[in-house]
Amino acid sequence: MSGHMDSDPLITEESQPRGCKSKFLCPALVLLGVSCLVTAIVCSYFFNYEFQTGSPFELLTTLLFGVQEGVPIRVLSLNTWGMPHTLGSMDKEIRIPAIANMVRKKEFDVYLFEELWMRPDHNTVERAAASVGYYMTKYDDLAQKACVQPFIFDFICCDGVIAPGGCSGLAVASRYPMKEIEFTMYNVHGPLNDGEKLARKGFGRVMIEPVANMTIDVFVTHTCASDQVEDKQARMAQVKQLMAAVRKSKADFTVLGGDFNSDPRAINDTTYHILKEDLASSMEDFFQRITNWLIPDRATYANPRNKYSNQYDPVLYDYIWHRSKKGNLVLTNLFDVPWLTTTKSFSSVENQNGDEKTREKRAAVVAPPSEDIINFSDHEAVVASLMLYKKNKV
Numbered sequence: 001m002s003g004h005m006d007s008d009p010l011i012t013e014e015s016q017p018r019g020c021k022s023k024f025l026c027p028a029l030v031l032l033g034v035s036c037l038v039t040a041i042v043c044s045y046f047f048n049y050e051f052q053t054g055s056p057f058e059l060l061t062t063l064l065f066g067v068q069e070g071v072p073i074r075v076l077s078l079n080t081w082g083m084p085h086t087l088g089s090m091d092k093e094i095r096i097p098a099i100a101n102m103v104r105k106k107e108f109d110v111y112l113f114e115e116l117w118m119r120p121d122h123n124t125v126e127r128a129a130a131s132v133g134y135y136m137t138k139y140d141d142l143a144q145k146a147c148v149q150p151f152i153f154d155f156i157c158c159d160g161v162i163a164p165g166g167c168s169g170l171a172v173a174s175r176y177p178m179k180e181i182e183f184t185m186y187n188v189h190g191p192l193n194d195g196e197k198l199a200r201k202g203f204g205r206v207m208i209e210p211v212a213n214m215t216i217d218v219f220v221t222h223t224c225a226s227d228q229v230e231d232k233q234a235r236m237a238q239v240k241q242l243m244a245a246v247r248k249s250k251a252d253f254t255v256l257g258g259d260f261n262s263d264p265r266a267i268n269d270t271t272y273h274i275l276k277e278d279l280a281s282s283m284e285d286f287f288q289r290i291t292n293w294l295i296p297d298r299a300t301y302a303n304p305r306n307k308y309s310n311q312y313d314p315v316l317y318d319y320i321w322h323r324s325k326k327g328n329l330v331l332t333n334l335f336d337v338p339w340l341t342t343t344k345s346f347s348s349v350e351n352q353n354g355d356e357k358t359r360e361k362r363a364a365v366v367a368p369p370s371e372d373i374i375n376f377s378d379h380e381a382v383v384a385s386l387m388l389y390k391k392n393k394v
Contacts, residue, residue: 071210075384078376091374101342114221117164117199164198190234201224203245217250259318287335300317306379318381329391339375339380
C-alpha cells in the first residue's frame with residue numbers, strides 16, 4: 001500500500017513542470033514560435049512569386065515596415081475579334097456594343113483591348129468610356145501614321161476604315177488620366193500567307209498615376225499568330241523587343257497584358273518563358289499549381305464554353321503580367337477567366353438605349369435560350385486584381 005493518504009495533493013511544488021519557472025518565459029517562447037512560423041509562411045509565400053524586388057527577407061521587411069498603403073488596380077484584357085465580317089468575324093454588330101456596355105459599368109480600372117481593328121468599332125468603345133469619365137487612347141495613338149486615303153494593302157500607313165491593313169488593333173481605357181502614350185511597331189512580322197504582314201502589330205504603353213507619386217507603365221500587345229515556323233520565330237523576336245522596352249521602364253510598376261498567341265506548353269516556341277524571365281504571371285501567382293490553371297475551363301482560346309472557337313483544342317494565349325522596381329511589391333488578389341456574353345434578343349436594345357435599358361430588359365428574362373447567347377469574342381478575357389505597395393522614401 002502507498003504511503004500517501006487520499007487527502008495528499010497529487011501535485012506538489014517539487015513536481016511542478018520545470019520548463020516555465022517564470023510567468024513571462026512561456027508566453028515569450030510561444031510568441032517567438034508563432035513569429036517564426038508566420039515569418040516562414042510569408043517567406044515561402046514570397047518564394048512562389050517571381051518578384052524583381054530583391055531577396056525574400058527584403059520583401060518581408062519592406063512589406064512590414066517600409067511601404068505605403070496598398071493601391072488596388074483591377075485590369076481586364078480582351079482580344080475583341082474586331083475583324084470585318086469579310087475577313088471572318090461574326091456578330092460584330094452585337095458584340096462590340098456589348099463590349100462598350102461592359103466598359104460603362106466601370107468594374108475595372110484598366111481595360112486592354114486587342115484586335116479593335118476598325119475605326120468605327122474603336123469609336124463605339126471610346127464613346128462609352130468617355131460617357132463614364134474614363135480616358136481612352138485614340139485610334140491613331142497606338143498605330144503607325146494614318147493613311148491619307150483608305151489603302152487595304154499599304155503597309156506604311158494605318159487604314160482601319162476598309163480593312164485593318166497597316167494597323168495594330170490596340171487600345172487602352174483607364175479610370176486615370178494617361179500621362180504618357182507611346183506606340184512601338186515590331187521590327188519583325190509574320191508571313192504574308194496568313195495575313196500577318198498586312199497588319200503592323202506592336203505594343204502600346206501608357207503611364208498612369210493612380211495616386212500621387214505612384215506611376216504605372218501599362219503595356220498592351222498582340223503578337224504574331226499561327227504556328228508556322230516563321231510565325232513562331234517572329235513571335236519570339238517580337239516578345240524580345242517588347243521585353244527590352246519593359247526593362248527600360250522608369251515607372252514604379254509595370255503591368256503588361258494582351259494576346260500573346262503562345263501557350264506555355266507550345267513546342268519550339270519560348271515566348272511564354274521569355275516573358276517569365278523578367279515578369280511575374282498573375283495567373284501563376286493566384287493559382288500556384290499548374291493543374292489549377294492550365295485546364296480547358298481557363299483556356300482563353302477555344303474554351304469549351306465559346307461558341308465561336310470551341311471546335312479547336314483549348315489553349316492559353318492571353319495573360320496579365322506584372323513587374324515592380326526594387327523595394328516595391330505586387331500581390332495578385334484575384335485572377336480569373338470570366339465568361340463574358342450578351343444575347344441576340346436584346347442586341348437592338350443595347351445599340352439604341354444603352355446599358356441601363358439592357359439590364360432592365362434582361363431582368364425580365366430568367367434564362368435566354370442557349371442559341372441566343374453570344375460570346376464577346378472568340379477569345380476569353382483575362383482579369384487580375386493587383387495590390388501595389390510602393391516602398392517609402394527614407
